[in-house]
Amino acid sequence: MNYAETIDYLYNKLPMFSTMGCTAFKKDLTNTLILCERLGNPHNKFKSIHVAGTNGKGSVSHMLAAILQQSGYKTGLYTSPHLKDFRERIRINGDWVDEDFVIQFVEKVKPLIEKIQPSFFEITVAMAFAYFAEQQVDIAVVEVGLGGRLDSTNVITPELAVITNIGMDHTNMLGNTLEEIAAEKGGIIKEKVPVVIGEKHPATAPVFTSLSSGKNAPVSFANDQFILNEYNFSHQFLEIQVQERQSGTIHKYVLDLPGIYQTKNILTVLQATDILRKIGWNIEDQDVFEALQHVKSLTGLSGRWEIIKENPTVVLEVAHNEDGIRQMVDHLGKLNFGNLHMVLGIVKDKDVTTMLNLLPQKANYYFTNAHIPRALEAKHLQEQAKLAGLKGITFDNVNEALKTAIANASPDDLVIVCGSIFLVAEIEKDEV
Structure with a gap:
C-alpha cells in the first residue's frame, strides 16, 4: 500500500471516535497493551509527560513541547484529533511522522489488527510510541484522547502528569458530576510520579488530593504557585505578567497564542516547567520565554484563536x-x-x-x-x-x-x- 491507501485502510477498517462517538471508545487498555507488547513495549523506551483535562490540554501539550524543544531536547508530541493530515498527531520537534513509517507500521501490525480489532485511536497511540522509541526522543509530551483512566495513552509511566482542568464534557462516558469526571481524568496519576493540576476547584481538588495520596504522588495546584497579575492582547499575541506567590518574583511573557483562555493554561505550563526543573530537566528562563513566543512555529499548533x-x-x-x-x-x-x-x-x-x-x-x-x-x-x-x-x-x-x-x-x-x-x-x- 502507498500512504493514501494506508490511511484509507485505517479510516475504513478501524472504529473512530471522531466519526462514531462512544461506540468506538474501548473501555480498557487490553488492545493497547497487546499492541505494545508485540512491538517490544516501545512506551517503556522513552521518557514522557502525560497531559489530561477537559479543556486546554492541547495548548498545554504544545507549549510544553515547545519549551523542551527550545531547551535542546529531541521532543516527541502526540495529540489528537488532527485537523488536516493524519501525521499531525505524531511529531518530533514539530516535524510530522514520516509517511514511510506510517506505511511500514501498518503493514507490520495488519495481521494483529485483523485479529484483535483495535480502535483507530489504539493503533495511532501504538504507532506514536513505536515512532518515538525508534527515533530515540529525549522526551515525549503525550496528550490524553478521552478521560484518562481508560485512555489508550495510559500505559505510560511518565516523568510528570498534568491535568489542566475539569469541566462537563463527554458525560455519557466519564460521569455526570465534576467529581466523577475528575476521578476518570485522575486515572493518569501514577505511583510516585509528580502531578500538576491546572485549576483548583472546590469540587475536584479533594479528588485529586486523595488520588495522589493513594499513589504517593506529590501534587501541586498551579494557581497555588502562580498569580496572573495582568494581561494585554491583540489578535496575534497575548502579553502576560505572572507572579510567583512564594518569592514575589514577576515574569513577563509574550505568547503567540492570543486566546484569553491561555492565561489559565500558562500557569499550568509554568508550574509543570518548575517541576521538570526540580526533577532534573535543564530548562533556562530564556528558553521558556522564547518558546512561548513561538509555539506555533515550533510545534505547528493551529485552531486556537x-x-x-x-x-x-x-x-x-x-x-x-x-x-x-x-x-x-x-x-x-x-x-x-x-x-x-x-x-x-x-x-x-x-x-x-x-x-x-x-x-x-x-x-x-x-x-x-x-x-x-x-x-x-x-x-x-x-x-x-x-x-x-x-x-x-x-x-x-x-x-x-x-x-x-x-x-x-x-x-x-x-x-x-x-x-x-x-x-x-x-x-x-x-x-x-
Whole structure:
C-alpha cells in the first residue's frame, strides 16, 4: 500500500471516535497493551509527560513541547484529533511522522489488527510510541484522547502528569458530576510520579488530593504557585505578567497564542516547567520565554484563536464544549469590532442547548455541520438555536457558510468559525 491507501485502510477498517462517538471508545487498555507488547513495549523506551483535562490540554501539550524543544531536547508530541493530515498527531520537534513509517507500521501490525480489532485511536497511540522509541526522543509530551483512566495513552509511566482542568464534557462516558469526571481524568496519576493540576476547584481538588495520596504522588495546584497579575492582547499575541506567590518574583511573557483562555493554561505550563526543573530537566528562563513566543512555529499548533484573514478579521476557534464556549464568549466581550458573524457547527453528543444559551444573541449566525456522522445537521442546529434566541441561515458546507459570512461582513466586523474541532478542520484556508 502507498500512504493514501494506508490511511484509507485505517479510516475504513478501524472504529473512530471522531466519526462514531462512544461506540468506538474501548473501555480498557487490553488492545493497547497487546499492541505494545508485540512491538517490544516501545512506551517503556522513552521518557514522557502525560497531559489530561477537559479543556486546554492541547495548548498545554504544545507549549510544553515547545519549551523542551527550545531547551535542546529531541521532543516527541502526540495529540489528537488532527485537523488536516493524519501525521499531525505524531511529531518530533514539530516535524510530522514520516509517511514511510506510517506505511511500514501498518503493514507490520495488519495481521494483529485483523485479529484483535483495535480502535483507530489504539493503533495511532501504538504507532506514536513505536515512532518515538525508534527515533530515540529525549522526551515525549503525550496528550490524553478521552478521560484518562481508560485512555489508550495510559500505559505510560511518565516523568510528570498534568491535568489542566475539569469541566462537563463527554458525560455519557466519564460521569455526570465534576467529581466523577475528575476521578476518570485522575486515572493518569501514577505511583510516585509528580502531578500538576491546572485549576483548583472546590469540587475536584479533594479528588485529586486523595488520588495522589493513594499513589504517593506529590501534587501541586498551579494557581497555588502562580498569580496572573495582568494581561494585554491583540489578535496575534497575548502579553502576560505572572507572579510567583512564594518569592514575589514577576515574569513577563509574550505568547503567540492570543486566546484569553491561555492565561489559565500558562500557569499550568509554568508550574509543570518548575517541576521538570526540580526533577532534573535543564530548562533556562530564556528558553521558556522564547518558546512561548513561538509555539506555533515550533510545534505547528493551529485552531486556537487562529487569525486567517484581516478586514474583516476571520478567526478559527476549536471551542467545542460548555467551558470552551464560555471562555470564547469572555474573549469576545473584551474585543472591539463592528458586527459579529458566527459560523457554527456542533456534534450531537455535546450539551448543545447549554452551549447555544451561552452564545451572544446579537450576532449573525451561519449554521452548518462537519461531514462526519456525529455532526448535528445544520437544520436541526438552526431549530435548537432559535429556542436560544439565535437566528441565522443554514449551509451544508462550512466553506460556503464562511464565504457568505465574509461577503456579508464590513471590514471592521469579526467572523468566527467555532463549535467543533471537526468543523474547523474542514476550512480551506487557502481559499479564504
